[in-house]
Amino acid sequence: MVIAKKSPVEGFHSWIGVLVEPSKPIESDGKLPNYHLEVDHVFGYNEKEVYYLNEKEIIYSTGSVGVIQSIETRSQKYLLGHTNDVTSLALNKEKTLAATGQVGAEVLVIVWDLKTLTAKTTIKVGKYQGIASLSFSPDSSKLVGVCTDVHKTLFIWDLKKDGKDPLTSQFSFPIEHVHFNQDKNHLVIYGEKNISFLNVSKDAQNPNSLPQVNKKTGLMGSLSKQPSIQSVLSINQDFTVFGTADGRLLLFNGVNIVKELHVPSPTTKPSPIKALVKYQNDSAFIVVSDNKVLLYQLGKDIAVDDVKATEIYQIESPTPIIPISFDINGDNLVLGTTSSDIYMVDLKDQKSQQFLSRAHDDEVVSCWALGTADNTFVTGSTDKSVQVWSVSQKKQLLELQYKSAVTCVTASNSKGSPSQLLAIGLQDGTLIFYDLTTNKEIQQVNVDTVALRLVRFSPCDKYLSVCLTNGNIQNYLVEPNNIGLRLQSTCKGSSAHIAFLDYSADSKTLQTNSGAYEILYWDVQSGDQIKSASQVKDYVWFTWTCLLGYYVKGIWSKGQDGSDINCLSRSSNTTPQLLATGDDSNNVNLFKFPASHDHSQKKVYSGYHASHVLSCTFSQDSKYLISCGGDKSIFIWKVIQD
Template sequence: MEPGAERVPVSPPERLRCLEDELALVKAALGDALRRLGHCERLLQLLPHAPNGTVPDPPDPPPQSISVGTQTEEPPESGGHRGGPQEPPPPGSPPCPPAPPQSSPEPPGMDSPPTAPSPAPPAPRKELLRRHSSSGSSSPRRPLSRKAASSANLLGGTPESRPKEPTLSPVSRRGNYNLEGVSVKMFLRGRPITMYVPSALGPGGLRADLPPERLQLEWVYGYRGRDSRSNLHVVSSGELVYPMACVVVLLHVPLRRQRHYLRHSDCVRCLAVHPDRLRVASGQAAGVDKDGKALPPVVHIWDSATLQTLQQIGLGSFERGVGSLAFSCADQGAHLCVVDESNEHMMSVWDCARGAKLAEVKSTNESVLSVEFNPRDSGSIITSGKSHVYFWTWSGAALTKKQGIFGKYKKPKFIHCFIFDGDGDVLTGDSEGNILTWTRGAAGKGGKEWFQLSQQTRAHEGSVFALSRRRDGAVLSGGRDRRLRLWSNRLGAVAEVELPERFGAVRTIAEGPGDELLVGTTRNALLRGTLSGGFTPIVQGHTDEVWGLATHPSALLFLTCGHDRQLCLWDGTEHTLEWSMDLGDTGLCADFHPGGQVVAVGLMTGRWLALDTTTHHPLAGGSDGNEQLSVVRFSPDGSFLAIGSHDNFIYIYSVTEGGRKFTRFGRCVGHSSFITHLDWSKDGRFIMSNSGDYEILYWDVAGGCKLLRNRFESRDREWATYTCVLGFHVFGVWPDGSDGTDINSLCRSHHERLVAVADDFCKVHLFPYPCARPKAPSHVYGGHGSHVTNVRFTHDDGHLVSLGGKDTSVFQWRVLGGPPHTGGDPDSR
């Protein structure tokens, strides 16, 4: 840990996982050291003895090329030899020694190209030593404060075990190719990665400019109802306003059109609409910028017609996040009340026009769930939350409170929501399933009103999550029991409807045109309907972390799966959920058969399934061990299915009958860590794969799943897809100071001009392809509020789909063409 860095508490399972990751790296480093010792011994045997009987130092290997990370010494080239493809080597045993350097005679089949002897002069033997730590870096690394930025599921490590801020170091990269221009080398966490330059490319033939294409956010799938309140409103245009990740979505339901407010730097937690129904206030959590610097929470007030920001409220005043906010009504929305998520839940009142703070006070150490101004008196404010309801009086710079007294009624654990009824009384909904009526008392000292608990009405089984007052004065309530109830003015039950179980409980209620109601649910769905006619979904989404993504080979359709065990098929043209099904287990990866009628899904438990996309019926399945699966990929002609597992193996199945019959074909053995990514060659015979310890290996599948020891011979092979994050064609996408887990996913476009990258800093990047230049420029796009876990181009390269991890978001971007960039792009890094 760097001096002065904040120590993050680590739970025992996470600490154990960190130790396992470090042990794996130590084993890999030990194996590399043993390979180097064997390399030196072989050199000593080949070199002639000096006349005086001493053994001269071996010649220096060619200069290295690229160093990503904090490498400060140039280690010698490590060989590409691995164990045989039939059985894995025993634990702890060193791999085969590498090939001798290019200055030595090259035995057949070794992993180095035949080249002329290196003209580099001999170097001292100490240059063969390798530095495994980052302590020699000239630039210190600061840990990135990221609440959910982790790629541990697929790339190992935890946020606590690794710093997440890319550190720019003048000695961390070297941009020289070797003297023969044959290979290039980069370093990740001190491990050398050698990549061979294709014969058609070279140092002078690679683009380093920004791609002319750009991305524009077209559609956001999902809604944040699981853990937020005050999150669904209707503005004057008739559009629904709701948050998803860092985006505030404006959805016009009849036109099936979305607009997006994109000025937030982290997840939006709450919304409030001004009395004019035009202006919107949105509050966000604390975030970080692209350099890892903390960004404080803030409230944006913006115009819903033009999407222009009108005012930023509270920059530097809030801690952790904005939990609740509300506009005043009696003075035409001149003031805004905000409650943050600090330990004291600071409550403040702001002048909306000037952005000036007028009053501030510590509200409570318990969580605050709701805040509202009295619609008849802007000097009266109410807050509710855990074990409390407070009636506040605001005057000048002073905020004073009176606690609601429950008297003979049982004090609930939570008061989730409240509204003002037509008589000015207050109705609260609590965790006991009751609606409590607080009646106004006579004006007391200071001329302010006070409230007294007068009535308790049993409303729901379980918590009352939402209360709303209709235009005709009737009251609506929604609760954990998934029931939506209509009450008269005196709280007599009038009507009710129960929502389907798959949508979850009622989170919030808004009023649409006529008698139409809009309901947000705890399972991230938005429903539209009436009490008499029932409800239908207009927005649906995942409810837990999302990792798996596959795009259809011939239509604008794509599949997603994640930790909520749901497999979802989305229609990118109509922007709807076609169907979803319960996998019974966490889904981590997926891929379409080239025919488009079958999809393969890899699960957390090591099982895989093949499903018919029309009937949703399983066609085949299996389990090759009990480790999670990282990647499943059909060959271009659909005759093979490759499955990459965390047990270090790639399992190959032959596929017949149009993807409906699967037969075990073989197993690729040779990786020393878990498989992370793989791609098929265009002829369907070979595989390129990456692993958790940053290996790049090649396999002859058609020849019996054999490991190709001479990786140089694969440099000109053409790949049907390019999703491997390590390789010559894409090494320029890695940022300086990367620890090897900063890129979660990568995808080359079908026309082979673009590379899209999903990183651990909530960003989607668009690079040119090939991207084999250090510090390659990219267009950078925000919107996700967590690590971006996957990206894929659609079949015609007209769209890109990206997944947010813990924010559960699915974004569909439109790929726009444009003139070549000439510089000065504000969104490029």
């Protein structure tokens, strides 16, 4: 048995000392690979703002990236420059500028020129936790942002001065959003049980004085229940509509409420009104609630006349859609939801509904390339779903829902079977055996009562290895004609769960890494441990996903421990072969394979993922790399030779 015991950071690399060098090791120079990565597409949505940029494109954010996507072709362009999760997006009135804000130890706001896709102004805000909301003034001369720090600090940046010397103000009550009203000196802030109207002005008695922010509290009148405000829409200079978390519309004249409307709901718990947008004229606006698009028409005398509500569209969905943001372009409505989906509908055509983007709604913990010619791949998520994606079509092909969170997923290699098979491990210990060719579940096996850690098919697709939390590996024989699974052997002896596993090219042997940093080898048919590393030192491994081993020891930098790198994948059809890793610093890294040279050089791709990169896989033809992780985003990278 070859054991690399868990130790402090300075001792982590001691596992290298127990490795056995192959008889004729593949040469490694430790230099940068002669390939690089470029983002080809990203699946994901930060569940923040989504807008029409024009009639052909929409704009939204995912991870650390702003995304401009073609409605027709699904091709994308990117706003790159953030270092953490993008939490707010705003457009100016002419839609020539965008502003994005992020979270992090050092908060950034970037103003983008949407014609050139370049940063026009980068504002280093400082240590304010993050940006909750951004808004351009009507004339685009100013940008306002409110932070998530304890003081709810508000900044008003003069863009003519590149954001330098901003006007600031702080508040003692919760603020979730800020919005410029009808001119550059009037704003509204709102959040939990508060609405405030702000006016920016100088002292009339002292023309040389600095501008000050003056606040007037919105007066709720006789409302029996203080609302949590979710959205705002300026009707004109005097009237403003607010949407609440409990499905109400509040109409204000100045700082005073003049109307309270309850949005119709078939349930006892109305949907929150997270977005409002004008439609057809300046006194009509749209609300989306309980899958219904409702048109509200204000009377000529807004304060007095009745408000008419008409249902104009029914969104088809098996579950209630809760919109976070939507925008209108003519009769077309684009809608971002709490389930990380983006819809588009033509309000004049009930059959026009389509997805512009689909995504997981929680951490994407596992991805694996399918053995198909069109570079499809599969992902599993803690949102209890498995999804199959097409690289070429840039869309989701299939979604499977389960009763428990998905912890791991893999696919057969289609070499020993005409079918494409999936193996899916769940948090509750269930193993799902699924035939993608027929779209039918073959078998469920209750392997354990706690999470399955890893699943992997052998190269010949004859075996399926399932890694349990207790450290055991169950090797199943795939029955002829894929009629089910039968337990072949059990590997016992690991002191911790198996985190990584690879089959030998002949499907007879396993190499594994455990959570205790053990490097172990096993005979598949018997389940016996192979205790001599020299016996397997020259074996050819069909895949290489293990983080510890002779040919990958160079991926580790000085000071790193075993928790710093989360995943690894080796390409199969590049010259030389490549290694990709995903790490806890939100980076995707590209190395030459082998990376047996100490501290091998790498190309680092940061500013894309906004959380830990948990899984990565090269496509079957090695022309693409897929990465996914804690930010719910799935990045498809094109592998390009320099």
